[in-house]
Amino acid sequence: MESDLFPPADAPKPEDGSRRSFMKLSGGILGLALAPPLVSQAERLTAYSKVLKGATDITLRVNGQAHTVRVEPRVTLLDTLRERLDLTGTKKGCDHGQCGACTVHVNGQRTLSCLTLAVMAQGKEITTIEGLAKGDQLHPMQAAFLKHDGLQCGYCTPGQIMSGVACVKEGHATTDAQCREWMSGNLCRCGAYPNILAAVRDVAGQTAQG
Amino acid sequence: MNDFSYTQAATAKEATALRKDTPTAAYIAGGTTLLDLMKAHLQEHPQLVDINLLPFKGIEQTKDGLRIGALETMSAVGEHPLVVQQFPAVSQSLLLAASPQLRNMASIGGNILQRTRCGYFRDAAFPCNKRVPGSGCPAQTGDNHNLAILGVSESCIANSYPGDFSVALAAFDAVLTLEKGKGKQRQVPLNDFYRLPGNTPHIETVLEPGELIVAITLPNAAHAQSSTYLKVRERSSYAYALASAAVGLDVQGGTIRAARVALGGVGAQPWRSREAERILTGAPATEATFRAAAAAALQGAQPREHNGYKVELAQNTLVRALQQVAA
Numbered sequence: 349m350e351s352d353l354f355p356p357a358d359a360p361k362p363e364d365g366s367r368r369s370f371m372k373l374s375g376g377i378l379g380l381a382l383a384p385p386l387v388s389q390a391e392r393l394t395a396y397s398k399v400l401k402g403a404t405d406i407t408l409r410v411n412g413q414a415h416t417v418r419v420e421p422r423v424t425l426l427d428t429l430r431e432r433l434d435l436t437g438t439k440k441g442c443d444h445g446q447c448g449a450c451t452v453h454v455n456g457q458r459t460l461s462c463l464t465l466a467v468m469a470q471g472k473e474i475t476t477i478e479g480l481a482k483g484d485q486l487h488p489m490q491a492a493f494l495k496h497d498g499l500q501c502g503y504c505t506p507g508q509i510m511s512g513v514a515c516v517k518e519g520h521a522t523t524d525a526q527c528r529e530w531m532s533g534n535l536c537r538c539g540a541y542p543n544i545l546a547a548v549r550d551v552a553g554q555t556a557q558g
Numbered sequence: 559m560n561d562f563s564y565t566q567a568a569t570a571k572e573a574t575a576l577r578k579d580t581p582t583a584a585y586i587a588g589g590t591t592l593l594d595l596m597k598a599h600l601q602e603h604p605q606l607v608d609i610n611l612l613p614f615k616g617i618e619q620t621k622d623g624l625r626i627g628a629l630e631t632m633s634a635v636g637e638h639p640l641v642v643q644q645f646p647a648v649s650q651s652l653l654l655a656a657s658p659q660l661r662n663m664a665s666i667g668g669n670i671l672q673r674t675r676c677g678y679f680r681d682a683a684f685p686c687n688k689r690v691p692g693s694g695c696p697a698q699t700g701d702n703h704n705l706a707i708l709g710v711s712e713s714c715i716a717n718s719y720p721g722d723f724s725v726a727l728a729a730f731d732a733v734l735t736l737e738k739g740k741g742k743q744r745q746v747p748l749n750d751f752y753r754l755p756g757n758t759p760h761i762e763t764v765l766e767p768g769e770l771i772v773a774i775t776l777p778n779a780a781h782a783q784s785s786t787y788l789k790v791r792e793r794s795s796y797a798y799a800l801a802s803a804a805v806g807l808d809v810q811g812g813t814i815r816a817a818r819v820a821l822g823g824v825g826a827q828p829w830r831s832r833e834a835e836r837i838l839t840g841a842p843a844t845e846a847t848f849r850a851a852a853a854a855a856l857q858g859a860q861p862r863e864h865n866g867y868k869v870e871l872a873q874n875t876l877v878r879a880l881q882q883v884a885a
Contacts (some may be wrong), residue, residue: 354642354653399605401563417570421564421606424593443658444594457633457662463593464663467564468586491700520658532795533657 353529406470410435411479417466424521425469426450426461429476437477437506441535448534451507452476458514477506480513488554489513492547500538512548521552559596566608567571576607576627576740577768585609585770587629587665590656591672599682600689613717614667617641623777628667628770632656632723635666645776647785647804651726654789657796667771669723670734670751671686671763675798676705676716676850687713688759695759703864709826710860714759718826719752722789725822727774728830729804730782735772736765739794743772752827781806781816788879789822790871799823801872803879809843821855831855833851834876849873 403418408425410433417432426443429435429452441449443462450462453475480487489512492498499505511534515521520530527548528541536544567573577583583605586592595601615627617638624640635641636652656664678684678697684731685693697715705715732748751763765771776782785806791797803820808815817838823831834851841847852873859869 354646354650399563399565402561419559422559422561444597445590448657448659451659458659459663460590460659463588463590463660465564465586465589465606468589468610515658518658529795530658533659543604 352499353526392398400422400467404467407466408466408469408474409472410474411476419466421465421467423466424462425452425464425466425474428466429461429474435476435478439503439506441504441507446535447504447507448511449504449507451510451534453510453514456514456517458511475510477510478519480509488551489547493544496547496550498543498547499536500539500540504534504536504538508536508544512544512551515548516552519536521548524549527552559593559600562598562603563605564608565605566611568611570609570612570614570737570772572742573607573609573612573770574768575638576605579606580740581767582606588631588663589659590664591668595673598680605844609770612768612770613754616820620775623775626666626774626776628670628772628774629665630668632661632664632669632854633658636661643783644778645726645730645782645785647729647767647782647787647806647833648723648726648776650787651722651789651802651804654787655722666723666774669721670719670727670771670774671765672719672721673732673762674716674718675720677701679716687753688718691758691760696864702862703778704798704823705862705865706826707824707859707861707865707868708821708829708856709754710758711755711759711826713757714755714826715862716755716759716826717823718755718759718762718855719828720823722787722799722802722822723749723821724752724828725803727776728784728828729806729818729820729868730779730785731777731818733775733777735775736769737772738766738769745775747828748774748868750827755826772835779806779816780808781818784808784883785818786879786882788875788882790875801868801875803876805876805879805883807838807843807880807883812842814838814843814847817851818853819851819876821872821876824856824859824868829855833857838880843880843884845881848877848884851880852876 400421403420405416405418407414407416411511429438441447445460445463450460451458452461454472489509515530521527584603586606586608614629618625632652636649642679679686679688684696687695695714706717727748734746735743737743787804789799789802799822801824804820806818817835819831819834834855837851837854856869858872
């Protein structure tokens with residue numbers, strides 16, 4: 349087994365610290381952005397401790413925009429994105445956390461939206477495949493999937509791309525073996541894996557070159 | 559999923575009180591196991607109590623070892639420098655499990671409580687003593703190719719804990735801190751936490767109703783620092799173990815001073831093998847010693863029709879893991 353699959357014992361990863369500081373930062377920004385503002389810890393806890401039963405209004409921050417939707421506690425983030433917010437780029441594959449088609453970013457970390465309750469995603473920054481491009485300008489990962497033909501039927505592609513973006517950002521795409529291992533949560537029944545790998549590695553190379 | 563009410567508990571006291579009011583309520587942290595089981599209607603709960611605000615966080619060096627909050631994620635623990643340096647096998651057991659997405663979500667407390675992947679448990683059309691006590695165990699004579707061979711009973715042959723992390727915890731003498739309510743805590747060694755199936759396979763751990771896992775403590779040791787987790791699967795990634803081994807050796811001048819061995823994928827619970835450790839301790843670190851230890855570890859195996867291969871597979875997995883650590 350290649351040693352780069354695991355963090356090296358001698359070199360502490362910056363990952364953990366930066367992730368924490370990112371979450372703290374985004375939490376602070378969200379506190380300001382969301383209505384009603386989360387003024388103090390005491391008020392926040394009191395608000396959270398109430399029992400949500402039946403359809404309830406919740407506010408989700410998706411691709412930089414706040415949306416208020418009325419959902420039951422059992423509704424997943426995936427169904428809320430697709431059925432309520434018309435963000436149908438995120439796909440429902442297995443709906444049991446086994447295929448990765450529903451991958452989105454929550455506070456910058458790749459997450460399965462099918463195993464996330466919408467009520468539990470409040471106060472977090474959610475990014476879907478629709479949030480990657482800047483206007484007509486594709487995200488480099490989207491462009492790389494086109495360049496390398498990283499798909500056949502395309503159903504797993506949004507999840508592959510969201511996972512690929514995170515994989516590169518985490519620093520887990522530095523070799524082919526490491527990239528395969530850290531992309532293994534996204535299945536492709538067409539078997540486009542060689543081209544998906546090429547696309548993610550291409551973007552990792554661009555990032556490495558600055 | 560059937561509908562349920564949802565509450566985010568602000569404190570452990572509030573969480574345990576909510577569970578006391580509604581005993582059929584469930585705690586939710588990452589939700590990766592719970593929501594999967596609820597979608598399949600294998601577990602039903604009228605209320606979910608979100609425990610993510612509880613202060614069960616942090617990965618800290620204590621004077622005896624590491625203390626890890628139960629709400630830390632598999633990713634955070636698996637990649638943490640203290641864990642990587644002092645308990646490589648524990649780090650590897652986490653990073654070889656599930657997928658990056660699931661590891662970002664799943665708490666390590668929830669990981670310890672994940673449930674079996676036995677196909678008969680997971681299909682409500684079949685009887686299952688674990689799911690419906692007394693209904694029977696079709697796995698005994700059915701498709702049992704991935705089920706357990708150690709610690710099994712006539713009532714159940716499931717790998718009750720199918721994962722990896724607790725296998726490493728079993729090897730390195732982890733202790734769980736549990737909290738029942740009113741701030742009352744107790745310590746339970748991981749190796750006393752799981753229960754063998756016997757005639758009551760539906761009772762899987764010693765966790766009492768409403769009790770929470772607060773933290774995991776790992777004692778420092780030379781054999782923990784020199785350790786590895788080897789996992790053998792049907793595909794090279796993102797699959798449960800057919801057999802796995804968490805091993806640690808303290809070898810000085812070619813002689814094994816201390817050894818820790820636990821097996822995954824083959825036991826009704828994470829399988830600490832003190833038989834193997836007895837053979838290893840004080841013996842030369844050679845393949846002959848490792849083979850003898852592996853034979854001892856699997857001596858009590860009770861394979862069924864399709865899982866006999868696991869006896870040899872687990873032995874070879876253990877030997878290779880020991881060779882890797884001794885090298």
